[in-house]
Amino acid sequence: xxxxxxxxDDVLVGDxxxxxxxxxxxxxxxxxxxxxxxxxxxxxxxxxxxxxxxYLLVTADMMVEDDHFxxxxxxxxxxxxxxxxxxVSDIVSMGGAPRHGIISMSLPAQTTLSFVDRxxxxxxxxxxxxxxxxxxGDTTRGDRLVLNLTLIGEVKCAFLRTRAMxxxxxxxxxxxxxxxxxxxxxxxxxxxxGDRSGHLEPRARTRAEAHAIAAHAHAMIDVSDGxxxxxxxxxxxSNTGAVICRDRIPLxxxxxxxxxxxxESAYDYALYGGEDFELAFTMPExxxxxxxxxxxxxxxxxxxxxxxxxxxxxxDGKREPLRGGFDHFM
Amino acid sequence: xxxxxxxxDDVLVGDxxxxxxxxxxxxxxxxxxxxxxxxxxxxxxxxxxxxxxxYLLVTADMMVEDDHFxxxxxxxxxxxxxxxxxxVSDIVSMGGAPRHGIISMSLPAQTTLSFVDRxxxxxxxxxxxxxxxxxxGDTTRGDRLVLNLTLIGEVKCAFLRTRAMxxxxxxxxxxxxxxxxxxxxxxxxxxxxGDRSGHLEPRARTRAEAHAIAAHAHAMIDVSDGxxxxxxxxxxxSNTGAVICRDRIPLxxxxxxxxxxxxESAYDYALYGGEDFELAFTMPExxxxxxxxxxxxxxxxxxxxxxxxxxxxxxDGKREPLRGGFDHFM
Numbered sequence: 001x002x003x004x005x006x007x008x009d010d011v012l013v014g015d016x017x018x019x020x021x022x023x024x025x026x027x028x029x030x031x032x033x034x035x036x037x038x039x040x041x042x043x044x045x046x047x048x049x050x051x052x053x054x055y056l057l058v059t060a061d062m063m064v065e066d067d068h069f070x071x072x073x074x075x076x077x078x079x080x081x082x083x084x085x086x087x088v089s090d091i092v093s094m095g096g097a098p099r100h101g102i103i104s105m106s107l108p109a110q111t112t113l114s115f116v117d118r119x120x121x122x123x124x125x126x127x128x129x130x131x132x133x134x135x136x137g138d139t140t141r142g143d144r145l146v147l148n149l150t151l152i153g154e155v156k157c158a159f160l161r162t163r164a165m166x167x168x169x170x171x172x173x174x175x176x177x178x179x180x181x182x183x184x185x186x187x188x189x190x191x192x193x194g195d196r197s198g199h200l201e202p203r204a205r206t207r208a209e210a211h212a213i214a215a216h217a218h219a220m221i222d223v224s225d226g227x228x229x230x231x232x233x234x235x236x237x238s239n240t241g242a243v244i245c246r247d248r249i250p251l252x253x254x255x256x257x258x259x260x261x262x263x264e265s266a267y268d269y270a271l272y273g274g275e276d277f278e279l280a281f282t283m284p285e286x287x288x289x290x291x292x293x294x295x296x297x298x299x300x301x302x303x304x305x306x307x308x309x310x311x312x313x314x315x316d317g318k319r320e321p322l323r324g325g326f327d328h329f330m
Numbered sequence: 331x332x333x334x335x336x337x338x339d340d341v342l343v344g345d346x347x348x349x350x351x352x353x354x355x356x357x358x359x360x361x362x363x364x365x366x367x368x369x370x371x372x373x374x375x376x377x378x379x380x381x382x383x384x385y386l387l388v389t390a391d392m393m394v395e396d397d398h399f400x401x402x403x404x405x406x407x408x409x410x411x412x413x414x415x416x417x418v419s420d421i422v423s424m425g426g427a428p429r430h431g432i433i434s435m436s437l438p439a440q441t442t443l444s445f446v447d448r449x450x451x452x453x454x455x456x457x458x459x460x461x462x463x464x465x466x467g468d469t470t471r472g473d474r475l476v477l478n479l480t481l482i483g484e485v486k487c488a489f490l491r492t493r494a495m496x497x498x499x500x501x502x503x504x505x506x507x508x509x510x511x512x513x514x515x516x517x518x519x520x521x522x523x524g525d526r527s528g529h530l531e532p533r534a535r536t537r538a539e540a541h542a543i544a545a546h547a548h549a550m551i552d553v554s555d556g557x558x559x560x561x562x563x564x565x566x567x568s569n570t571g572a573v574i575c576r577d578r579i580p581l582x583x584x585x586x587x588x589x590x591x592x593x594e595s596a597y598d599y600a601l602y603g604g605e606d607f608e609l610a611f612t613m614p615e616x617x618x619x620x621x622x623x624x625x626x627x628x629x630x631x632x633x634x635x636x637x638x639x640x641x642x643x644x645x646d647g648k649r650e651p652l653r654g655g656f657d658h659f660m
Contacts, residue, residue: 010442011442011443011444012439012440012441012442012443013437013441013442013443013446014439015443016443019469019470022446022469023467023469025443025447026446026447026450027464029447029450029451029454030454030457030463030464032463032465033463034429034430034463036429037430037463037465040463040464040465040466041465041466041467045466046430046432046465046466048430048465048482050380050381051380051381058430058432058465058466058480058482059432059466060432060433060434060466060467060468060478060480061434061468062434062435062436062468062470062476062478063470064436064470064471064472064476067436067470067471067472068470099364099366100364100367100376100378100388102376102388102389102390102480103390104390104391104392104478104480105392106392106394106397106476107343109342109344110342111342111343112340112341112342112343113341113342113343113345113346113355114341116343116352116356117355117356117359120356120359121359124359124360127360133360133362133363133364133367133370134357134360134370135362135367135370135371135376135378135388136370136371136375136376136388136389136390137353137371137390138390138391138392138478139349139352139353140349140392140393140394140397140398141394141397142394142397142474142476143474144472144473144474146392146394146436146472146476148390148392148434148468148478148480150388150390150432150434150478150480152378152388152482
């Protein structure tokens with residue numbers, strides 16, 4: 001990266017506090033004056049007004065060979081599936097339904113037709129599962145496989161759920177079980193036998209599940225960087241604190257298997273592991289039964305508190321500060 | 331790219347006829363049933379119905395370090411500008427106005443803050459020029475700089491212009507002058523002095539210009555892969571032929587300068603060079619004066635003929651077949 005030298009040129013992007021700090025810095029230099037932009041950078045998706053009662057949700061994820069996936073571990077179908085699921089997760093986490101995707105690919109010259117066919121089989125299988133269409137893209141050459149999916153979804157305005165909507169006293173809930181992606185990754189890295197599908201074949205929650213939750217929840221976010229990071233995001237944007245009860249975190253069997261074999265903590269996988277693509281949400285206690293009547297695959301893991309309480313982790317009645325989550329540049 | 335071997339695994343993506351053939355193959359395996367998808371893959375943008383009288387236009391372009399740009403030649407601001415202009419060109423070529431962009435970046439670990447700041451200065455300068463907002467993105471790490479912009483625009487249904495709308499007898503027109511990008515590139519490669527801005531700082535036509543043209547034109551496309559390729563696309567999708575008069579092609583001064591110094595053909599730069607980001611369009615002869623009254627920076631370079639005539643190049647009254655345009659994988 002040899003831009004011509006000038007003041008500050010020796011500061012690396014990794015030195016300023018990671019990916020979120022970088023994005024914040026870059027976006028603050030732009031004044032958005034378009035009244036149809038409801039939310040720009042800062043949530044799982046950007047939110048644009050479509051019409052009087054509908055918002056468009058827009059999100060993008062870029063996956064780079066050997067950073068986000070390795071051909072050693074992933075089949076082409078699994079790479080394609082992960083690309084779609086990770087983006088769908090961002091759309092449903094705001095209460096929306098994914099609709100239209102556009103894919104850009106940088107392909108090395110030695111890429112085989114069979115590889116690309118199978119990559120797209122994985123993409124289309126996930127697209128069908130979530131009811132979205134791939135409507136276009138760009139294909140170019142590069143020395144390494146890079147994939148980008150930009151996904152457009154929709155949500156009725158009344159069902160939009162953001163990170164900023166938590167209220168003091170809300171319960172903090174999470175769908176499914178956590179740590180399965182990190183558990184699978186640790187198995188792959190260490191050659192431990194077990195279920196690695198949580199890492200290789202992650203599945204986003206469906207739009208129907210997200211819609212059911214949105215009808216009762218206040219804030220919502222997807223668990224892509226570990227539960228600790230997601231709770232921190234909610235608290236920062238809702239101006240609240242939170243306490244998470246560690247023993248209530250639902251642990252995936254793969255997380256427990258890998259952690260036991262490696263003498264690591266399955267709770268750490270759940271809190272700091274990332275890419276589980278479950279949904280974390282906050283909800284008034286009185287809504288619990290109504291949600292359970294239509295969707296029951298969730299656990300209560302903590303409570304939203306006043307901002308002054310900070311974000312804490314309760315371990316057997318003792319509280320400690322909740323460390324932040326995973327960050328690409330840290 | 332070491333997917334597990336199976337039949338056909340030794341066929342490379344470059345062996346099947348290039349980028350367009352690959353995209354065609356991959357998209358044909360998907361059945362789009364969504365009635366809101368007006369046009370999927372196959373034009374400059376995908377077209378989605380927004381409401382009764384408005385379409386959304388969606389396009390994406392990925393730029394890879396050392397393939398699309400080199401730090402040796404481009405300033406960070408120029409890289410950012412080119413990313414935006416190339417996408418804007420796709421939106422305006424369908425008669426639309428660019429509105430919302432989402433950027434993904436893969437950044438090498440040694441990327442400086444100064445570089446990224448300046449990259450975004452270029453991005454925002456082009457965004458302001460074209461009246462669009464950058465609403466989000468994804469930042470990740472990679473060994474090479476890769477940038478993707480997905481751009482969403484809008485067009486009133488009545489003003490949508492596609493590659494498929496040409497009619498026999500239409501004049502074929504092109505805005506501005508061609509060959510400036512290839513001319514600039516040849517200067518850079520050969521160390522020839524002259525105006526390289528056509529390559530380093532390409533400018534898309536504005537939405538106002540595109541709107542003025544759309545009001546009178548039938549088919550429209552942007553000149554991103556050379557005039558020959560764009561005319562071939564229009565003819566294929568409109569089921570027509572075309573004749574281009576070589577001497578009528580407006581040549582950029584930079585193309586003439588570089589071609590003369592290198593004993594090459596400036597017409598070849600215009601026909602096969604790419605990245606000029608001008609607009610090519612077809613129009614009934616009777617509309618010429620009305621268009622000239624509001625926009626005059628265009629030249630008439632040929633005529634749409636019956637399909638049976640094929641696509642030909644007229645050189646001093648002698649006709650030869652028009653070769654196809656540039657293709658990333660050829």
